[in-house]
Amino acid sequence: xxxxxxxxxxxxxxxxxxxxxxxxxxxxxxxxxxxxxxxxxxxxxxxxxxxxxxxxxxxxxxxxxxxxxxxxxxxxxxxxxxxxxxxxxxxxxxxxxxxxxxxxxxxxxxxxxxxxx
Amino acid sequence: xxxxxxxxxxxxxxxxxxxxxxxxxxxxxxxxxxxxxxxxxxxxxxxxxxxxxxxxxxxxxxxxxxxxxxxxxxxxxxxxxxxxxxxxxxxxxxxxxxxxxxxxxxxxxx
Numbered sequence: 001x002x003x004x005x006x007x008x009x010x011x012x013x014x015x016x017x018x019x020x021x022x023x024x025x026x027x028x029x030x031x032x033x034x035x036x037x038x039x040x041x042x043x044x045x046x047x048x049x050x051x052x053x054x055x056x057x058x059x060x061x062x063x064x065x066x067x068x069x070x071x072x073x074x075x076x077x078x079x080x081x082x083x084x085x086x087x088x089x090x091x092x093x094x095x096x097x098x099x100x101x102x103x104x105x106x107x108x109x110x111x112x113x114x115x116x117x
Numbered sequence: 118x119x120x121x122x123x124x125x126x127x128x129x130x131x132x133x134x135x136x137x138x139x140x141x142x143x144x145x146x147x148x149x150x151x152x153x154x155x156x157x158x159x160x161x162x163x164x165x166x167x168x169x170x171x172x173x174x175x176x177x178x179x180x181x182x183x184x185x186x187x188x189x190x191x192x193x194x195x196x197x198x199x200x201x202x203x204x205x206x207x208x209x210x211x212x213x214x215x216x217x218x219x220x221x222x223x224x225x226x227x
Contacts, residue, residue, distance in 0.1 A: 004161075037216075044119040045205065045218035060215055094162070102209040103152050104216060105164040105173075 002027035004095050004108035012089075012115050018082040022095030022108060029053050029076050033098035036069060036080045038091040039110075046091075050098050051078060085115045121145060121206060123219035130227050134194040137222045139206035141187050145217055149209040151189040153182055156203045156221075165204075166191060193224075201226045 008020035022034070035050035049059045049069040059067050068081040082089060096107040121141040129135040139151060153166040164173050166182035169189065181192045189208075193200055206219040 037218075044220040045207075047213075047215040047217070050215070058214060060213065098216075101168070102149065102216060103164065103167045104154075104207060105152075105167070107154075107161040109159065109161040 002097065002106055004106060006093060006095050006108045006111040008111065010112060010114060012085055012113060013117050014086055014115055015084055018085050018089065018113055020080045020093055022078050024076045029071060029073055029078065034078045035096050035098045037094045037096060040091040087115050090115045119220040120210060120217045121208060121219045123206060123222045126223050128225040128227055129196045131196055131198065133196045134192060135196060137191045137204050139189045139219045141208060143187060144212050145208045145210040146189055147187040148211060151184055152207045153191045154205050154207065196226055198226050200224060
């Protein structure tokens with residue numbers, strides 16, 4: 001059974017870069033799309049980016065200028081970098097697998113990242 | 118404001134049937150399958166329904182999904198206390214080339 005776990009700092013200063021890693025266990029990253037999704041407090045979930053196992057990337061246009069998603073196949077991990085963060089980037093960040101039929105499953109349990117000085 | 122709209126709350130008593138709606142547009146629900154998720158506090162979202170009305174293995178048949186036009190619904194019959202959770206819908210949005218999500222519905226079992 002595939003499981004995902006997010007890791008990274010829980011506190012990031014304004015204007016700095018948020019970096020998170022998702023470790024995939026119980027299966028390989030090959031053959032799938034892998035995504036990052038976030039949920040700001042009191043708001044709806046928002047898709048950030050996804051990457052195919054071949055390395056092709058797709059970004060939410062609203063965040064594209066600040067986001068980089070990457071894949072480390074040997075480590076079975078993928079990562080998110082979000083630059084120039086502000087308080088508006090405070091959110092629970094989830095990593096998840098995205099199937100070709102657009103089903104998002106499974107998800108990690110999420111990690112809260114707070115942007116504050 | 119979400120591109121896809123859900124009621125913020127719903128409630129029912131044990132044994133009752135409740136439905137949660139998800140309203141979108143031609144760019145998302147009107148043309149793509151809807152998935153439903155359950156999220157318990159501190160836990161990873163769990164897939165309940167995929168492809169509008171399909172249940173993954175292990176999901177009780179008390180949970181069912183349907184879609185008509187630009188709206189979808191999740192129905193929970195024989196409500197149980199452990200069903201108290203947040204539920205959200207997710208659907209592909211063609212113009213975005215990515216998924217969009219409902220704002221979530223908090224279900225309270227009275």
